[in-house]
Amino acid sequence: MLQKQGWRPRRTIIFCSWDAEEYGLTGSTEWVEENREMLYSRAVAYLNIDVSVVGPGFLPSTTPQLDELLQQVTKVVQDPDNSSQTVYDSWIKSSTPLRVLRLGDGGSDYSAFVQHVGIPSMNIIFGEGPGYPVYHSLYDDYVWMAKFGDPAFRRHVAAASIWGMMALRLANEDILPFNYMSYAIELEAYTKTVENEVKGTTVTCSPLYNSIRTLGAAATKVNNEQKELQKLLLSKQLNKDSLKIRQLNDRLMQTERAFTSREGIFKLEWFKHLVYGPSDQNDWDTAVYPGIANAIASARSSNTSESWKFVQHEIYRVARAVTQASAILSGRLT
Known part of the structure; x- marks a missing residue:
């Protein structure tokens, strides 16, 4: 919609879909290694989506300079499980101080961006539990998600909204919204x-x-x-x-x-x-x-x-x- 109106971001936004994530994060790692010099000199941030929805609750992971921006964004996104409050409201009710994980493990495609090059990054998940029972099984499909994981797909909408607003602000603000x-x-x-x-x-x-x-x-x-x-x-x-x-x-x-x-x-x-x-x-x-x-x-x-x-x-x-x-x-x- 923004593009149809003639809008162009101040900074380039690249959308990536990685192959071979389960085989040692091969797709993202090879791409980062191949483009390391460009990323080192020009990349502002990397926003990761992997297992975006597994259930109720919000559990983000970031490098710390993005904490404040993420809080600002979640204050204007409706909580998918309670329309009377924002994602931030439910997040702070579930954990005070706010629970934010860091990106030190090798479990998803942010690994090469953060741990090899040093790019500010974020990963978001709806679902605070240790995982969901059908993960990596034959039942991990659309039917399970539509019936049990996110029946109205409101959590997916919230995840997309948070990702999109983070991307827009990082791409468009005159001064990068980082707080060290x-x-x-x-x-x-x-x-x-x-x-x-x-x-x-x-x-x-x-x-x-x-x-x-x-x-x-x-x-x-x-x-x-x-x-x-x-x-x-x-x-x-x-x-x-x-x-x-x-x-x-x-x-x-x-x-x-x-x-x-x-x-x-x-x-x-x-x-x-x-x-x-x-x-x-x-x-x-x-x-x-x-x-x-x-x-x-x-x-x-x-x-x-x-x-x-x-x-x-x-x-x-x-x-x-x-x-x-x-x-x-x-x-x-x-």
């Missing part, structure tokens, strides 16, 4: 977990805490910068094609890339993201700070001074990545 403060808050919580795991050893998390404080300060600075530029745009004092807008958007887009490392994760070198990645024991299991987690597991097994020194090395690696992300976000490194 969520990232800083989340990283600090993760670091407290690591600190508990290395208690009683010579390992310290101080470098990581210091880098996270720097990221929080950069996120606050950029949030204020976004607001000021938005005011100038609204008052027509600034053109939407201004170099200032372009530079800010480049920083917002490239910050996620800074969490990746060319060398990759310890034991899982293809996976480059140092914050979110799969466990080396189970590809379906999410590991936070996967390189640190793998190093701690090895150190506990061998319990040598060298193995604990390697844990410290992995903490320094993540701290450097977070510091670099802060520098990119604040404009000190472009």
Whole structure:
């Protein structure tokens, strides 16, 4: 409808349908590897839909800078199971604080985008349970969905509405709607977990805490910068094609890339993201700070001074990545 009215997005929207997802995410992985340089320099975000509806309840997964945008979008989409409220209303009633999963596992096509290239991403599912009984069986078909899973297909409409509004805002807003403060808050919580795991050893998390404080300060600075530029745009004092807008958007887009490392994760070198990645024991299991987690597991097994020194090395690696992300976000490194 928008296209028929002559509308064109400010940024290109690419619709992808992946082959061979069940065979090691082959289609999406091969495409990402083939187009890695283009994606690294130009991709703003990836929005994934896999098992979109399995039942009632809303269970999204995102990289943290998309949290705020997702909340805004769900506040204007009607809850498919209660027309008197929004998806956000039911979401916050079911989990306070809001339950948002992260994209560290290898269970769907977002894996290559997030964990290999470092692209802000989202995956949405209606259905909070551990799965649905017909999953991957002969009964996993239209008849089951129409009779049991989503009889009026309202949940599918809601999923499409959320995806569509997220895509429109990411493609069309003059300033990318990213908020990295969520990232800083989340990283600090993760670091407290690591600190508990290395208690009683010579390992310290101080470098990581210091880098996270720097990221929080950069996120606050950029949030204020976004607001000021938005005011100038609204008052027509600034053109939407201004170099200032372009530079800010480049920083917002490239910050996620800074969490990746060319060398990759310890034991899982293809996976480059140092914050979110799969466990080396189970590809379906999410590991936070996967390189640190793998190093701690090895150190506990061998319990040598060298193995604990390697844990410290992995903490320094993540701290450097977070510091670099802060520098990119604040404009000190472009």
